[in-house]
C-alpha cells in the first residue's frame with residue numbers, strides 16, 4: 670500500500686488516485702501497463718516499479734481517474750537518470766556524507782543511488798504527486814531512506830542541498846531555461862551540480878563539462894533507440 674503523499678498547499682493523493690496506484694502494482698500476471706519491480710538495466714544495483722509501456726499506463730491512469738494527467742515519467746528509467754545514477758554509484762565520493770537532492774526525480778532512481786552511495790541525506794523532488802508516491806515505493810523496494818520534497822523548487826536555490834543531481838531535465842525550452850537559472854543559483858552558493866543527459870535538444874552544452882560518457886540501454890518504447898549515448902556533466906560556475 671502507498672503512503673500518503675502531501676505537498677505544500679495541502680495536496681494529498683485522493684482515495685481514487687491511491688486505489689488506482691495500488692491496482693497498478695504488479696500482482697503477477699498483467700498487461701504492459703502494470704508496474705513491475707524491475708532491475709534498472711544500466712544500474713542493476715537498483716530495482717524500480719516501472720511500466721513496460723508507459724503510454725498505455727498513462728491512458729489507463731487517465732481513464733481511471735477521469736481527468737487528464739501529466740505523462741507518468743516516474744514509470745520509466747530515463748537514460749539521463751540511469752547515467753547519473755551509474756556515475757554516483759561508481760564515484761561515491763561525490764555524495765558520500767553530503768546532502769544530495771535528486772531534482773525532477775521521476776522514479777527517484779538517482780536519489781536511491783545517492784542513498785546507496787552514502788549520502789548523509791538523499792532527497793527526491795518532483796511536482797507530480799504520482800512520482801512522489803513512486804519514489805516512496807522505490808526507496809522502500811531498495812531498503813534505503815529517501816526524503817521527499819514536493820513542489821516546484823526552480824525559483825529558489827534548494828538551500829541546504831550540497832549536491833544537486835538532475836537526470837534528463839533538458840527536454841523542453843521552458844524547463845531548460847528555468848532549470849539552468851536554478852542550477853546557476855545552486856552553483857553560485859557553492860553547491861555541486863551534476864546533470865545526466867542523452868543529448869536532449871535544450872541541453873546548455875556551453876555551460877557544462879562532460880565528466881563521463883556511457884552507452885545506456887533504455888526500456889520501453891519512449892526513445893528513438895534502444896541504447897542512448899548519455900553524458901554526465903558538471904555545471905561550470907559563471
Ligand SMILES: C[S@@+](CC[C@H](N)C(=O)[O-])C[C@H]1O[C@@H](n2cnc3c(N)ncnc32)[C@H](O)[C@@H]1O
Pocket residue numbers: 742743745746747748749750751772773774775776777778794795796797800820821822823835836837838840844
Ligand atoms: C524525463 S523525467 C526524468 C526523471 C528522472 N530524473 C530520470 O532521469 O529518470 C522529468 C521529470 O521532471 C519532473 N518535472 C517537470 N517539471 C518539474 C519541476 N518544475 N520541478 C520538479 N520536477 C519537475 C516531471 O514530473 C518528471 O518526473
